[in-house]
Amino acid sequence: SEIRGDVSAIVRNLWEGEKIQNNYTRVVVVVWLFVVLVLTQSYGASLTSMLTVSRLRPNVEQLKRTNAKVGYYGAAYVSEYMTKVLRFKTENIKVMYDYNYLSAFESGSISAAFLEAPYAKAIVSQYC
Structure with a gap:
């Protein structure tokens, strides 16, 4: 939730704040947002699989x-x-x-x- 709050603050600044003048900065921001999205999704998926697999094995x-x-x-x-x-x-x-x-x-x-x-x-x- 901390990461999502940071990401939402950055996205809000991008849309409501000053316009980005440099195209390289735009590319870096888009790549950074994509990496954060991939990391949060993979963390959620791995956590879900860890919780599910333990239930599939009989004790x-x-x-x-x-x-x-x-x-x-x-x-x-x-x-x-x-x-x-x-x-x-x-x-x-x-x-x-x-x-x-x-x-x-x-x-x-x-x-x-x-x-x-x-x-x-x-x-x-x-x-x-």
Whole structure:
């Protein structure tokens, strides 16, 4: 709002104030106003996308509430952690025996995957 107030004061001065005599000054003012417009619009767009994207990703509570199927690959303690700490129902936990998470997500057999850090890094490096 501070920037918009400054911009509106400048625009008001341009229309109501003294006439600009030099053409180079006109070009600089127009370019400056365009840059300010682009910066304010891109800031608003990035802020909107940050707020929207966080709502698109389900959190653990949403997954439990909707009884979503979740997969994991790794040691048995991952399953224990999911049932005892995160309190997922055992029927909603699917053991993944291969790295074919993409097809599992596409087919809808899982909605989320819980991975140990090395496996997660391998999946991210392969698909992202």
